[in-house]
Amino acid sequence: MTDRKTILIIGTYDTKDGELHFVSDRIRKLGGDVLEMDVSVLGDPSRPTDISKHDVAKAADKSITDVIAAGDENVAMQIMAEGASKLTEQLCAEGRIDGMIALGGTMGTDLALDCARALPLGVPKYVVSTIAFSGLIAPDRLSADIQMILWAGGLYGLNDICMATLSQAAGAVYGAAQAVVHPAPDRPVIGMTSLGSSALKYMIHLRQPLIDRGFSVAVFHATGMGGMALESLAEQGYFAAVLDFTVQEVGNLMAGSLVNAGEDRMLAAGRRGTPVIAAPAFGDMIDFPAWQSPPGRFQDRDYHAHNRLIASAFLTGEERRELARDVSARLKQSKGPVEFLLPARGIHAWDVEGMPAHDPDALAEMVDEYRKVITEPVVLHDLDCHINDLAFADKALEVIDRWVADGTIRMETEAQG
Known part of the structure:
Protein backbone atom coordinates (compact mmCIF):
# COMPACT_ATOMS: atom_id res chain seq x y z
CA MET A 1 0.00 0.00 0.00
CA VAL A 180 -10.16 -0.77 -0.41
CA VAL A 181 -10.73 -3.56 -2.90
CA HIS A 182 -13.06 -1.98 -5.42
CA PRO A 183 -16.00 -4.04 -6.68
CA ALA A 184 -14.91 -5.54 -10.00
CA PRO A 185 -16.81 -8.81 -10.41
CA ASP A 186 -15.46 -11.33 -12.89
CA ARG A 187 -18.88 -12.97 -13.19
CA PRO A 188 -22.45 -11.59 -13.35
CA VAL A 189 -23.90 -10.68 -9.97
CA ILE A 190 -27.28 -11.68 -8.58
CA GLY A 191 -28.60 -9.29 -5.92
CA MET A 192 -30.95 -10.91 -3.41
CA THR A 193 -32.91 -9.56 -0.44
CA SER A 194 -33.53 -11.63 2.66
CA LEU A 195 -33.57 -11.66 6.43
CA GLY A 196 -31.82 -14.11 8.75
CA SER A 197 -31.44 -17.71 7.64
CA SER A 198 -33.46 -18.87 10.63
CA ALA A 199 -36.51 -17.14 9.14
CA LEU A 200 -35.90 -17.51 5.40
CA LYS A 201 -34.22 -20.54 3.84
CA TYR A 202 -34.32 -19.68 0.15
CA MET A 203 -30.88 -18.04 0.18
CA ILE A 204 -29.45 -21.31 1.53
CA HIS A 205 -31.18 -23.27 -1.23
CA LEU A 206 -30.25 -20.80 -3.98
CA ARG A 207 -26.74 -19.53 -3.33
CA GLN A 208 -24.65 -22.54 -4.35
CA PRO A 209 -26.79 -23.48 -7.38
CA LEU A 210 -26.46 -19.90 -8.63
CA ILE A 211 -22.70 -19.97 -8.08
CA ASP A 212 -22.54 -23.28 -9.93
CA ARG A 213 -24.34 -21.57 -12.84
CA GLY A 214 -21.61 -18.94 -13.04
CA PHE A 215 -23.05 -16.14 -10.90
CA SER A 216 -21.75 -14.22 -7.93
CA VAL A 217 -24.45 -13.83 -5.26
CA ALA A 218 -24.81 -10.82 -2.95
CA VAL A 219 -27.49 -11.10 -0.24
CA PHE A 220 -28.76 -7.86 1.33
CA HIS A 221 -30.23 -7.74 4.84
CA ALA A 222 -33.58 -6.04 4.25
CA THR A 223 -33.69 -3.90 7.38
CA GLY A 224 -33.57 -0.45 5.79
CA MET A 225 -29.91 0.16 5.02
CA GLY A 226 -29.61 -3.18 3.23
CA GLY A 227 -32.46 -2.32 0.91
CA MET A 228 -30.91 1.07 0.23
CA ALA A 229 -27.59 -0.56 -0.66
CA LEU A 230 -29.35 -2.91 -3.08
CA GLU A 231 -31.22 -0.01 -4.70
CA SER A 232 -28.02 2.03 -5.01
CA LEU A 233 -26.18 -0.77 -6.79
CA ALA A 234 -29.20 -1.63 -8.94
CA GLU A 235 -29.35 1.99 -10.06
CA GLN A 236 -25.73 1.68 -11.22
CA GLY A 237 -26.59 -1.42 -13.26
CA TYR A 238 -24.42 -3.62 -11.06
CA PHE A 239 -26.70 -6.67 -11.16
CA ALA A 240 -27.43 -9.18 -13.90
CA ALA A 241 -30.72 -9.91 -12.11
CA VAL A 242 -32.36 -9.10 -8.79
CA LEU A 243 -34.19 -11.63 -6.62
CA ASP A 244 -36.22 -9.20 -4.51
CA PHE A 245 -38.00 -11.62 -2.26
CA THR A 246 -38.42 -9.55 0.94
CA VAL A 247 -40.99 -6.75 0.92
CA GLN A 248 -41.35 -5.58 4.50
CA GLU A 249 -39.22 -2.48 3.87
CA VAL A 250 -42.05 -1.33 1.60
CA GLY A 251 -44.51 -2.19 4.38
CA ASN A 252 -42.43 -0.25 6.87
CA LEU A 253 -42.56 2.78 4.59
CA MET A 254 -46.32 2.37 4.22
CA ALA A 255 -46.72 2.23 8.01
CA GLY A 256 -44.46 5.18 8.79
CA SER A 257 -41.69 3.12 10.38
CA LEU A 258 -38.17 4.54 10.23
CA VAL A 259 -36.89 1.02 9.40
CA ASN A 260 -37.35 1.65 5.71
CA ALA A 261 -35.22 1.95 2.59
CA GLY A 262 -36.79 5.11 1.19
CA GLU A 263 -39.46 5.91 -1.37
CA ASP A 264 -37.60 4.21 -4.23
CA ARG A 265 -37.56 0.73 -2.73
CA MET A 266 -38.22 -1.97 -5.37
CA LEU A 267 -37.88 0.55 -8.22
CA ALA A 268 -34.21 0.96 -9.19
CA ALA A 269 -33.70 -2.40 -10.91
CA GLY A 270 -36.90 -1.96 -12.87
CA ARG A 271 -35.97 1.53 -14.00
CA ARG A 272 -32.66 0.17 -15.24
CA GLY A 273 -34.37 -2.68 -17.09
CA THR A 274 -32.67 -5.32 -14.93
CA PRO A 275 -34.66 -8.58 -14.76
CA VAL A 276 -36.43 -9.04 -11.41
CA ILE A 277 -37.93 -12.02 -9.65
CA ALA A 278 -40.01 -10.86 -6.69
CA ALA A 279 -41.84 -12.55 -3.82
CA PRO A 280 -43.80 -11.46 -0.69
CA ALA A 281 -41.51 -12.62 2.15
CA PHE A 282 -42.43 -10.89 5.40
CA GLY A 283 -45.30 -9.09 3.75
CA ASP A 284 -47.29 -9.69 6.95
CA MET A 285 -45.24 -7.59 9.38
CA ILE A 286 -43.82 -4.14 9.85
CA ASP A 287 -40.62 -3.45 11.77
CA PHE A 288 -39.81 -0.71 14.24
CA PRO A 289 -37.02 -0.03 16.74
CA ALA A 290 -37.58 -2.23 19.79
CA TRP A 291 -36.62 0.70 22.02
CA GLN A 292 -39.48 2.84 20.64
CA SER A 293 -43.24 2.50 20.65
CA PRO A 294 -44.70 1.03 17.47
CA PRO A 295 -45.74 3.66 14.92
CA GLY A 296 -49.28 5.02 14.71
CA ARG A 297 -52.04 2.48 14.49
CA PHE A 298 -49.73 -0.34 15.56
CA GLN A 299 -49.22 0.92 19.13
CA ASP A 300 -51.86 -1.36 20.69
CA ARG A 301 -51.06 -4.39 18.56
CA ASP A 302 -49.23 -7.57 19.47
CA TYR A 303 -45.63 -7.62 18.33
CA HIS A 304 -42.57 -9.85 18.27
CA ALA A 305 -39.31 -8.50 19.74
CA HIS A 306 -36.57 -10.03 17.65
CA ASN A 307 -33.89 -8.52 19.90
CA ARG A 308 -33.29 -5.25 21.77
CA LEU A 309 -32.91 -3.38 18.48
CA ILE A 310 -35.78 -4.47 16.25
CA ALA A 311 -39.36 -5.63 16.77
CA SER A 312 -42.19 -6.50 14.39
CA ALA A 313 -45.94 -5.96 14.57
CA PHE A 314 -48.37 -8.18 12.67
CA LEU A 315 -50.47 -6.82 9.81
CA THR A 316 -54.17 -7.44 9.43
CA GLY A 317 -55.55 -9.05 6.31
CA GLU A 318 -56.60 -5.69 4.85
CA GLU A 319 -53.17 -4.18 5.57
CA ARG A 320 -51.55 -7.12 3.77
CA ARG A 321 -53.82 -6.38 0.82
CA GLU A 322 -52.73 -2.74 0.90
CA LEU A 323 -49.08 -3.77 0.87
CA ALA A 324 -49.71 -6.19 -2.00
CA ARG A 325 -51.19 -3.36 -4.06
CA ASP A 326 -48.19 -1.15 -3.30
CA VAL A 327 -45.70 -3.87 -4.25
CA SER A 328 -47.57 -4.60 -7.47
CA ALA A 329 -47.65 -0.93 -8.45
CA ARG A 330 -43.90 -0.66 -7.95
CA LEU A 331 -43.11 -3.78 -9.97
CA LYS A 332 -45.33 -2.68 -12.86
CA GLN A 333 -43.14 0.38 -13.40
CA SER A 334 -40.28 -1.86 -14.52
CA LYS A 335 -38.77 -1.51 -17.98
CA GLY A 336 -37.42 -5.04 -17.83
CA PRO A 337 -39.06 -8.44 -17.23
CA VAL A 338 -40.56 -9.13 -13.80
CA GLU A 339 -41.86 -12.46 -12.52
CA PHE A 340 -43.54 -12.89 -9.14
CA LEU A 341 -43.39 -16.07 -7.06
CA LEU A 342 -46.38 -16.42 -4.72
CA PRO A 343 -45.91 -19.17 -2.09
CA ALA A 344 -49.48 -19.68 -0.92
CA ARG A 345 -48.62 -21.73 2.18
CA GLY A 346 -46.55 -19.14 4.06
CA ILE A 347 -43.93 -16.43 3.71
CA HIS A 348 -41.39 -17.02 6.52
CA ALA A 349 -40.52 -19.48 9.26
CA TRP A 350 -42.84 -17.84 11.81
CA ASP A 351 -45.73 -18.17 9.37
CA VAL A 352 -46.45 -21.84 9.98
CA GLU A 353 -48.97 -23.59 12.18
CA GLY A 354 -48.12 -23.25 15.86
CA MET A 355 -45.96 -20.13 15.42
CA PRO A 356 -47.10 -16.72 16.71
CA ALA A 357 -47.22 -15.00 13.31
CA HIS A 358 -49.37 -17.66 11.67
CA ASP A 359 -52.76 -16.22 10.72
CA PRO A 360 -54.37 -18.43 8.06
CA ASP A 361 -57.22 -16.03 7.35
CA ALA A 362 -54.93 -13.01 6.91
CA LEU A 363 -52.54 -15.11 4.82
CA ALA A 364 -55.45 -16.12 2.58
CA GLU A 365 -56.39 -12.45 2.14
CA MET A 366 -52.83 -11.56 1.19
CA VAL A 367 -52.60 -14.41 -1.32
CA ASP A 368 -55.98 -13.48 -2.79
CA GLU A 369 -54.90 -9.85 -3.27
CA TYR A 370 -51.64 -10.78 -4.99
CA ARG A 371 -53.58 -13.06 -7.34
CA LYS A 372 -55.76 -10.08 -8.24
CA VAL A 373 -53.11 -7.39 -8.62
CA ILE A 374 -50.15 -9.24 -10.12
CA THR A 375 -51.16 -8.94 -13.75
CA GLU A 376 -49.36 -8.10 -16.98
CA PRO A 377 -46.68 -7.06 -17.58
CA VAL A 378 -45.66 -8.91 -14.37
CA VAL A 379 -45.84 -12.71 -14.66
CA LEU A 380 -47.42 -14.50 -11.69
CA HIS A 381 -46.32 -17.96 -10.53
CA ASP A 382 -48.89 -19.27 -8.05
CA LEU A 383 -47.03 -21.88 -5.96
CA ASP A 384 -48.63 -24.42 -3.66
CA CYS A 385 -45.73 -24.35 -1.19
CA HIS A 386 -44.16 -22.42 1.68
CA ILE A 387 -41.44 -19.91 0.83
CA ASN A 388 -38.90 -22.03 2.72
CA ASP A 389 -39.68 -25.15 0.67
CA LEU A 390 -37.26 -26.31 -2.01
CA ALA A 391 -40.09 -25.91 -4.53
CA PHE A 392 -39.87 -22.13 -4.14
CA ALA A 393 -36.13 -22.04 -4.82
CA ASP A 394 -36.52 -24.49 -7.70
CA LYS A 395 -39.03 -22.18 -9.39
CA ALA A 396 -36.63 -19.23 -9.02
CA LEU A 397 -33.86 -21.28 -10.64
CA GLU A 398 -36.21 -22.32 -13.41
CA VAL A 399 -36.86 -18.65 -14.24
CA ILE A 400 -33.13 -17.84 -14.08
CA ASP A 401 -32.30 -20.74 -16.42
CA ARG A 402 -34.93 -19.62 -18.91
CA TRP A 403 -33.65 -16.04 -18.83
CA VAL A 404 -30.08 -17.21 -19.42
CA ALA A 405 -31.18 -19.45 -22.28
CA ASP A 406 -33.17 -16.73 -24.06
CA GLY A 407 -30.58 -13.99 -23.50
CA THR A 408 -32.57 -11.96 -20.97
CA ILE A 409 -29.64 -12.45 -18.60
CA ARG A 410 -26.26 -11.96 -20.26
CA MET A 411 -23.47 -13.91 -18.66
CA GLU A 412 -20.75 -11.46 -19.82
CA THR A 413 -19.77 -9.14 -16.97
CA GLU A 414 -19.42 -6.17 -19.31
CA ALA A 415 -23.20 -6.24 -19.61
CA GLN A 416 -23.26 -4.67 -16.14
CA GLY A 417 -22.61 -1.03 -15.50
Missing part, protein backbone atom coordinates in the same frame (compact mmCIF):
# COMPACT_ATOMS: atom_id res chain seq x y z
CA THR A 2 2.55 2.55 -1.15
CA ASP A 3 0.54 4.35 -3.85
CA ARG A 4 -0.28 7.92 -2.97
CA LYS A 5 -4.00 8.52 -2.70
CA THR A 6 -5.83 11.80 -3.07
CA ILE A 7 -8.63 12.67 -0.66
CA LEU A 8 -11.25 15.31 -1.39
CA ILE A 9 -11.84 17.49 1.68
CA ILE A 10 -15.16 19.36 1.78
CA GLY A 11 -16.20 22.07 4.20
CA THR A 12 -16.96 25.72 4.87
CA TYR A 13 -13.49 27.21 4.92
CA ASP A 14 -14.78 30.57 6.16
CA THR A 15 -15.90 29.15 9.53
CA LYS A 16 -13.93 25.88 9.83
CA ASP A 17 -10.67 26.88 8.18
CA GLY A 18 -8.40 25.66 10.98
CA GLU A 19 -10.16 22.33 11.39
CA LEU A 20 -10.17 21.59 7.66
CA HIS A 21 -6.49 22.48 7.26
CA PHE A 22 -5.71 20.26 10.25
CA VAL A 23 -7.29 17.32 8.39
CA SER A 24 -5.32 18.20 5.26
CA ASP A 25 -2.09 18.29 7.22
CA ARG A 26 -2.79 14.91 8.84
CA ILE A 27 -3.48 13.26 5.47
CA ARG A 28 -0.31 14.74 3.99
CA LYS A 29 1.71 13.42 6.94
CA LEU A 30 0.32 9.98 6.16
CA GLY A 31 1.78 10.31 2.67
CA GLY A 32 -1.37 11.35 0.88
CA ASP A 33 -2.50 14.23 -1.31
CA VAL A 34 -5.60 16.36 -0.89
CA LEU A 35 -8.00 18.41 -2.95
CA GLU A 36 -9.78 21.06 -0.87
CA MET A 37 -13.30 22.17 -1.77
CA ASP A 38 -14.69 25.31 -0.15
CA VAL A 39 -18.49 25.35 0.16
CA SER A 40 -18.68 28.62 2.07
CA VAL A 41 -21.11 31.31 1.01
CA LEU A 42 -20.26 34.56 2.81
CA GLY A 43 -16.65 34.41 3.99
CA ASP A 44 -13.29 33.42 2.52
CA PRO A 45 -10.61 30.90 3.53
CA SER A 46 -7.27 31.95 4.98
CA ARG A 47 -5.57 30.56 1.86
CA PRO A 48 -6.93 29.58 -1.56
CA THR A 49 -8.50 26.14 -1.92
CA ASP A 50 -8.23 23.89 -4.96
CA ILE A 51 -11.94 24.29 -5.64
CA SER A 52 -13.35 27.64 -4.61
CA LYS A 53 -16.85 28.55 -3.54
CA HIS A 54 -17.19 30.27 -6.91
CA ASP A 55 -16.42 26.98 -8.66
CA VAL A 56 -19.03 25.22 -6.54
CA ALA A 57 -21.73 27.78 -7.27
CA LYS A 58 -20.90 27.69 -10.98
CA ALA A 59 -21.36 23.92 -11.02
CA ALA A 60 -24.95 24.57 -9.90
CA ASP A 61 -25.35 27.15 -12.69
CA LYS A 62 -25.26 30.00 -10.19
CA SER A 63 -22.83 32.63 -8.96
CA ILE A 64 -22.00 33.32 -5.33
CA THR A 65 -23.93 36.55 -5.76
CA ASP A 66 -26.96 34.47 -6.76
CA VAL A 67 -26.47 32.21 -3.76
CA ILE A 68 -26.29 35.16 -1.36
CA ALA A 69 -29.30 36.77 -3.03
CA ALA A 70 -31.36 33.70 -2.15
CA GLY A 71 -31.67 35.37 1.24
CA ASP A 72 -32.07 32.09 3.11
CA GLU A 73 -29.20 29.96 4.38
CA ASN A 74 -31.10 26.75 3.77
CA VAL A 75 -31.76 27.60 0.12
CA ALA A 76 -28.19 28.88 -0.25
CA MET A 77 -26.65 25.67 1.06
CA GLN A 78 -28.88 23.52 -1.12
CA ILE A 79 -27.52 25.37 -4.14
CA MET A 80 -23.99 24.77 -2.89
CA ALA A 81 -24.86 21.11 -2.21
CA GLU A 82 -25.98 20.71 -5.83
CA GLY A 83 -22.72 22.16 -7.11
CA ALA A 84 -20.55 20.28 -4.64
CA SER A 85 -22.13 16.90 -5.40
CA LYS A 86 -21.77 17.43 -9.15
CA LEU A 87 -18.10 18.32 -8.75
CA THR A 88 -17.54 15.35 -6.44
CA GLU A 89 -19.03 12.98 -9.01
CA GLN A 90 -16.96 14.55 -11.78
CA LEU A 91 -13.69 14.35 -9.83
CA CYS A 92 -14.30 10.67 -9.13
CA ALA A 93 -15.21 9.91 -12.74
CA GLU A 94 -11.99 11.60 -13.86
CA GLY A 95 -9.95 9.50 -11.43
CA ARG A 96 -8.71 12.56 -9.56
CA ILE A 97 -9.84 11.46 -6.07
CA ASP A 98 -9.70 8.21 -4.15
CA GLY A 99 -12.03 9.16 -1.30
CA MET A 100 -13.78 12.07 0.38
CA ILE A 101 -14.10 13.49 3.85
CA ALA A 102 -16.45 16.29 4.84
CA LEU A 103 -16.83 18.22 8.08
CA GLY A 104 -19.92 19.97 9.32
CA GLY A 105 -22.73 20.73 11.71
CA THR A 106 -26.28 20.33 10.45
CA MET A 107 -25.69 22.52 7.38
CA GLY A 108 -22.39 20.92 6.43
CA THR A 109 -23.76 17.43 7.06
CA ASP A 110 -26.77 18.08 4.84
CA LEU A 111 -24.44 19.03 1.99
CA ALA A 112 -21.97 16.23 2.73
CA LEU A 113 -24.67 13.56 2.44
CA ASP A 114 -25.37 14.65 -1.14
CA CYS A 115 -21.66 14.52 -1.98
CA ALA A 116 -21.34 11.03 -0.50
CA ARG A 117 -24.29 9.79 -2.57
CA ALA A 118 -22.56 11.10 -5.70
CA LEU A 119 -19.78 8.53 -5.20
CA PRO A 120 -20.11 4.85 -6.14
CA LEU A 121 -19.89 2.03 -3.63
CA GLY A 122 -16.26 1.26 -2.81
CA VAL A 123 -15.04 4.86 -2.84
CA PRO A 124 -14.38 5.77 0.82
CA LYS A 125 -16.75 8.47 2.03
CA TYR A 126 -16.44 9.86 5.56
CA VAL A 127 -18.58 12.53 7.19
CA VAL A 128 -17.37 14.06 10.45
CA SER A 129 -20.52 15.54 11.89
CA THR A 130 -21.88 17.02 15.10
CA ILE A 131 -25.05 14.99 14.41
CA ALA A 132 -23.52 11.65 13.39
CA PHE A 133 -25.88 8.71 14.11
CA SER A 134 -28.67 11.18 14.95
CA GLY A 135 -32.33 10.55 14.26
CA LEU A 136 -32.27 13.88 12.42
CA ILE A 137 -30.71 12.10 9.44
CA ALA A 138 -33.33 10.38 7.32
CA PRO A 139 -32.25 6.85 6.38
CA ASP A 140 -32.73 7.48 2.67
CA ARG A 141 -30.13 10.26 2.75
CA LEU A 142 -27.38 7.77 3.57
CA SER A 143 -25.28 6.22 0.82
CA ALA A 144 -24.73 2.48 0.94
CA ASP A 145 -21.23 2.49 2.47
CA ILE A 146 -21.01 5.90 4.14
CA GLN A 147 -18.97 6.19 7.34
CA MET A 148 -19.91 8.78 9.96
CA ILE A 149 -17.84 9.96 12.92
CA LEU A 150 -19.20 12.12 15.72
CA TRP A 151 -17.44 15.47 15.82
CA ALA A 152 -17.28 15.80 19.58
CA GLY A 153 -16.36 19.28 20.79
CA GLY A 154 -16.05 20.45 17.22
CA LEU A 155 -18.64 23.17 16.81
CA TYR A 156 -16.21 26.08 16.81
CA GLY A 157 -12.42 26.03 16.82
CA LEU A 158 -9.69 23.44 17.29
CA ASN A 159 -9.17 21.86 20.70
CA ASP A 160 -7.72 18.62 22.06
CA ILE A 161 -11.00 16.71 21.83
CA CYS A 162 -11.68 17.98 18.33
CA MET A 163 -8.19 17.11 17.11
CA ALA A 164 -8.49 13.58 18.48
CA THR A 165 -11.62 13.07 16.38
CA LEU A 166 -10.29 14.74 13.25
CA SER A 167 -6.98 12.90 13.31
CA GLN A 168 -8.78 9.56 13.55
CA ALA A 169 -11.07 10.54 10.70
CA ALA A 170 -8.10 11.57 8.54
CA GLY A 171 -6.42 8.25 9.20
CA ALA A 172 -9.63 6.34 8.58
CA VAL A 173 -10.36 7.83 5.17
CA TYR A 174 -6.77 7.62 3.98
CA GLY A 175 -6.36 4.07 5.26
CA ALA A 176 -9.61 3.08 3.58
CA ALA A 177 -8.46 4.62 0.29
CA GLN A 178 -5.29 2.53 0.47
CA ALA A 179 -6.93 -0.69 1.61
